Amino acid sequence: MSLTAQTYWAEHAWLNGVVEPSVIIGTAADGRITAVRTGVPAPPPGSVALRGLTVPGLANVHSHAFHRALRGTVQVGSGTFWTWREIMYQFAAGLTPDSYFDLARAVYAEMALAGVTAVGEFHYVHHAPGGARYDDANAMGEALIRAAAEAGIRITLLDTCYLSSDIGKRGRGVAPNRHQLRFSDGSAESWAERVSALADADHGSHARIGAAIHSVRAVPAAELRTVAQWAQDRAAPLHVHLSEQTAENDSCRSVHGVTPTRLLADHGVLGPRTTAVHATHLSAEDIALLGGSSTGVCMCPTTERDLADGIGPAKRLQDAGSRLSLGSDSHAVIDLLEEARAMELDERLRTRARGHWTASQLLRAATEQGHASLGWTEAGRIEEGGLADLTTIALDSVRTAGPVPRLGAETAVFAATNADVRHTVVAGRHIVRDGTHQLVPDVPTALSDAVAALRT
Incomplete structure (x- = not known):
């Protein structure tokens, strides 16, 4: 990025x-x-006016960029998470480094239009179909990093260890199915070797490399510590899908005699640099383990609703000591304001009581706490010395007009949508100006073309 004051x-x-x-x-x-x-x-x-309410840039902590291609397809008819997954595999099979770059560039531009200045990309489509490695073993990850640069946002590439299709009767994992072969490095040691090469490369100031464990289903217990140790040695963020489905809990208890949370705790995965994603179906002990270890939790309410996963115990997790953040995950919509609002409203439905978080607390989850989860601790606040990442939300649209400006935070969280984002600034650079992306001028066409390429 070429930057000026x-x-x-x-x-x-x-x-x-x-x-x-x-x-x-x-x-x-x-x-x-x-x-x-x-x-x-x-x-x-000589200054640039930002009309509306300016907040720190929004952090989208959990993204699978290629899931954006499923929008409008997986919403047809009924089904479960598991039937949704089969459709997802079909789209994953069509990805190449070039097509993934095109799609991710458009998706990240859509995020910028929604006020997102940093994304956590939970990346597991590593290799060619069938599992063969590209000449550059990190070609897919590099494509995502370049896509974020061209869309003008920051990225933490959470390179994901994904080795097995299920826990297996003895906990050693079941071999990946034909769809999952391109996700697997064969072992955690091979994963660590590949991701180390990615992490040691120079990607520019917009990108950082973290790690992820796909789930206790996809990484056998004996391999968990290798991934956790890699992240610890590099002081890198470590993310993990946790208890999104009750079937995961049932399998883990059946094989290991403990919940997935306890299994992760026993293998050194939990801690302040770790973020559990979803954490929907937890026991009281699980909540205590996550909070007591200061493990963060990323809630993805629109995806959790879209897939009928359930409502996670976000308030209890926060009260136990977990930092909360937000993600759009499968990109049923990309709207961090909706994710923030949904966390409060879902909790209201679950408890039949109001007021679990203030608007400011929800904004912190979408900004400061989200950036911390992605390893950008210098972002998420408008203060001297911090990263100059800003999002401006209109206070004069049909959704936001009316309240006095001092209630702007409440208006932003409880009324505004991604359509109300007027400006997005990243590293002081005006990426979205008056609702128009300055680097990808026709984002809808870019999205349409990239998705169509995967459908052919």
């Missing part, structure tokens, strides 16, 4: 939980915030 004038800005009017945000050529000043009544000469 820039001064932004925010009509309203969310600063440490408080909406302030007329805020100057200075940025430097290194993409950091150099100044934050309140009470400046009009845009100074």
Whole structure:
């Protein structure tokens, strides 16, 4: 990215939980915030006006970019997570490094239009169909990193260990099925060797490399510690799908005699740099293990609703000590404001009570806490020295007009949608200006073309 210093004038800005009017945000050529000043009544000469409510850039903590191609297809008829998975495999089979770049570039541009400035890409489509390696063993991951750069957002590539199709009777894993062969490196040691080469390469300032364990179904217990140790040695984020389905819990108890959470704890996976994704079906002991180890939890409400997974115990997890973050996962929609709102509203449905989180707490999950989960601890706050990543939400649309500006946070969380994102700034660079992407000028066509290529 070619960056220059820039001064932004925010009509309203969310600063440490408080909406302030007329805020100057200075940025430097290194993409950091150099100044934050309140009470400046009009845009100074040479500044860029951000009309609406400016918040820190949104962090989409859990993404499978190619799932975007399923939108409008998997919503037809009935079924379960498992029938959805079969359709997902069909789309995964068609991916190449080139087609994945095209699709991911369009998907990440859609995210930028929705105010997302950083994505956690839970990446497991590593090899060619049948499991053969590309000449560059990390060609698929490199395609995702380049796609994020061209769409103008940051990425934490969570390179995922995926070795087996199920736990198996003795916990040693069942061989991958024909769809899953391209996901597998054969062993955790081979995974670590490949991902180390990826992590040691120079990808530019927009990208960082983390690790992921697909699930206790896909990584045998004996291999878990290898992945956890790799992440620990590199102080990298470590993510894992956890208890998304009751079938996963039943299999784990049947084979190992413990829940998936306990299995992960016993093999050194849990901890402050770890994020459990979904965490839907947990016991009281599971919640205590996650919270007590300061393991984060990423909730993906729109996907969890779309797949009929269930409502996870988000409030109990937070009360136990887990940091909450948000993701759009399968991209049934890409709207972090909806994810934030849904976490509160789903909890209201579950408990028949209101007010589990304030609007500011939900925004923190979508910004500061999300970035921390992805290893971008210097992002997610509008303050001097932080990364100059900003999202501006209109306060004058048909959804947001009416409330007084000081209630902008409440308006953003409980009324606004991705359509209300007016500006997106990444590293001080104006990526989305007045609702138009500056690097990918026709995002709908890019999406249509990339998805159509996978359907042929």
